[in-house]
Amino acid sequence: MHMLKLAPCALALGLAFGTAFASGGASGPVVQMEAQGSIGEVVVNPYNIAPLTAVIRNGGYVIEDATVRVVPKKGGQEIAYKVNNAELKTHAGIPVFGLYADYENTVEVSYNRLFNGKKEAVKETYKIRTAPVYMEMNGSVNTKGVMFDTEVKHVDAKYADRLYLVNNLVPKPPKAARAVWNNPAGGALEWAYGPANGIIDTKGEVRWYLLPNLEMYDPESIYKSGIMMGFQQGTDGLLTWGYGQRYVKYDLLGREVYNRRLPSNYSDFSHALDRAQNGHYFLRVASADLRRADGKRVHTVRDVIAEVDENGRVVDEFRLFDILDPYRDVVIKTLDQGAVCLNIDASQAGKTLSAEDLAKQEASDTFGDIAGVGPGRNWAHVNAVDYDPNDDSIVISSRHQSSVVKIGRDKEVKWILATPTGWSDKYKDKILTPVDKDGKPLKCENNACEGGFDWTWTQHTAWIVDSKTNKDVLFLTVFDNGDGRALEQPPLPDMKYSRAVVYKIDQKKMTVEQIWEYGKERGNDWYSPVTSLTKYMDDKDSVMVYSATAGMGAAPSKDATGKAKAASAHPYILEFDWGKTTPAVEIKINDAMGYQAMPISVDKAFNYQVK
CATH class of the missing domain: 2.60.40.3100 (Arylsulphate sulphotransferase monomer, N-terminal domain)
Structure with a gap:
């Protein structure tokens, strides 16, 4: 009786899953995959x-x-x-x-x-x-279950085939807020926003997204969590990026090439890595254990570049607290404390630090991801690194020094693109002189110059235009966020603006010419107080721009309880033909916290030339 009752079930299962049975029972190993x-x-x-x-x-x-x-x-x-x-x-x-x-x-x-x-x-x-796009939620009623809410404003035919990798962030999930470093003190471990990484087409449709599983990303684990940043696609078509205590390489199908812990001497990857032409990686990290001159041991914050080879061995390091001046405070004192990178606190909007505030801080044992001076605090906030093979050096962007700096293999500063204010005598002959198109020096005073030239202020990305650069002349793309412009906060918040900028640097004459800019004319609505990108794209001879937190710099509103509430951001993707100031592409993303975006090549990913 039992056998007779089971037979229909077995038959139903066989039909449902495409299996075949001989009269004497199963005919062998079952293959249940439909072609x-x-x-x-x-x-x-x-x-x-x-x-x-x-x-x-x-x-x-x-x-x-x-x-x-x-x-x-x-x-x-x-x-x-x-x-x-x-x-x-x-x-x-x-x-x-x-x-x-x-x-x-x-x-x-x-x-x-x-x-x-x-x-x-x-x-x-x-x-x-396929299934709908899945987003990890943090329980907030203000969090949308949509990865990218896009508005396509304009796309020239030349760019109709573009695919853009969008590296955005979502509010920190409670799972990621349960641990900080305490041996030694400090570091940036608590900086752990969630991932929202995808690829959109020029119609605004999501055509790929990263859904990290627990094998690669676990917000409750110190060594598997962190903000995913620094995405690059190499000539081999593979994606590299980093997060927290890891740096990784995957292909576009999600196949892992490697997923590595940072070398133990370092901690807290964020913002940037660069794949050099020789296969080495330059990772923007921090010292996991630094003994300061006063004997205190700390985790440092965003102020070390580690160079690793293909096998993960450290072959060199650039300790920026030894190379630059970690006590130069002229920029730190003019930062809007409501938006110190992604430590967004609307209640502090417009407030700045005084010399007395910094002196009290330095006398204390308060270390960590806080705007301040000295190793163990966020004095540098390096957010970009780019290797220059022409002279075996690196170019770094230091937000909290409003400076782009070139540093040689000998750890000596080659040049500094920044206002001369606040630099000690050791660095004064390294500061580039602004010039006009004829090479004539421009008149500069009170941290401003004539002739339309401006330095960058709390900038993000400082990347070399490789195909236009040689040993003598270097072209540089930078996103000038614009906070603390001219080392001051403006009378009204809506006077702030951001720019995408291209500079031409004569490294022999130690001069810099501003050859292109965009953004000032867009005003405060396009102002991005933090994050963002400007990058040259060789395939179309174009400049890609991502104003990643546009709108966030608006005056804060108040919620129902009267608490200050930061304005929501609406990032813009723009791409320009080289030298043009009218966007060939403009795509708006509503209600999103952006970090970076960049074109992705499918041809590189699947049809690269195998060596």
């Missing part, structure tokens, strides 16, 4: 962290010379690319990138199938269903 086409099954989210990707498995065949086309929605953006044979072998099939979320995607593929000594050209169409 849509003439090769293998479709695996969505093959590596568990990129839900809008898939692999069409090779089904045991050898396949070569594949192409993929994700059919666009009506009026949407097509994504089509070739896949080199190395990728086909690596993923055991055809990698599919750029699926729409919560949608039945149509994907067209072509390939050569090799079997029994014959080669067959195949063209097929697959249907691939």
Whole structure:
């Protein structure tokens, strides 16, 4: 009786899962994978962290010379690319990138199938269903369950194929707020906003996003949490970035190349890493244990660059508290304390630190991620590093010194792009002289210059335009956030503005010419008090700009309890033809905390030249 009752269940299960039974029972190991086409099954989210990707498995065949086309929605953006044979072998099939979320995607593929000594050209169409975009929530009623709420303002035809990686942040989840460093004191461990990283097309649609699993990211773990920042796509098509105590490399399908702990001498990665031409990485970190001149041991804050080789060995370091002056305070005293990078506190908007405040702080044992002077406090806030192979040096951006600095392998300063105010005699001959287009020095006084030139203030990103730079002349792109401009706070908050800037630096003559700017004309609505990016893109001879916290600098409002509430941000993605000041691309993202954004190449990712 029991056997008779079980038989219909077994039959139903067999039919439901596509199994086959012989009259004597199961015919052998069961394969329960459905193949849509003439090769293998479709695996969505093959590596568990990129839900809008898939692999069409090779089904045991050898396949070569594949192409993929994700059919666009009506009026949407097509994504089509070739896949080199190395990728086909690596993923055991055809990698599919750029699926729409919560949608039945149509994907067209072509390939050569090799079997029994014959080669067959195949063209097929697959249907691939995806789930909605998932966002980790922090329980706040002010948190939207939408990754990117986009408004596409304008896109020139030249840029219609663009895909933009958007590196945004979400409010710190309570899970990530349970630990700080205490041996030694200080550091920036509590700086742990959540990830919101995705790729959008020029129609504003999400076509890829990162859904980090617990293997790679755990907000409750000291060594697996932290803000994901510093994304780069290398010439090999792979993505590198860092977070907290890690730096990593993955491909666009989510396959891990490596995920490494920082070397033990360092802590608190954030903001920036640079993949140098020789394969080394320059990581913006901090000292995990520094004994100060007064004998106190501290974690430092955002003031060390560690150089590691391909195997993770440290080959050099740049200890900026030894190279620069950690007690130069002219910028620290003019920062708006309501927006000291991402330590946003609307109740402190417009307030600044006095010399007395800094003196009391230095006399205390108060260390950590606080604006202040001396090692162990946020005196430098380095947010960019870029290696220059022309003279084996690095260029760094120090927000809390409003300075871009070039430093040689010998740890000597080569030049400083900043106002001369507040620098000691040791550095005065390193400060670049502003000039006009004819090389004539400009008149500068009271931290301002004639001729339309301006230095950058609390800037983010200071990146070399490699293809236009040589040993003598260097082109530099910078996002000038503009807080503390001319070392003062303006009479009214809405007088603040930000700029994207390109400089031409004559490294022999020690001069700097401002050759392009954008943003002043956009006024306070485009002002980004923190974060943001300006980056040259060689493929289209263009300048990419992300005003990542535009709108956040507006006067704070009050909530129902009367507590000050920061204004919400609405970042802008813009891209410009080189030398032009009218955006060729403008996309607005509503109600988002932005960090950086940049174009991503699908061709690099799947059709790079294998060496």
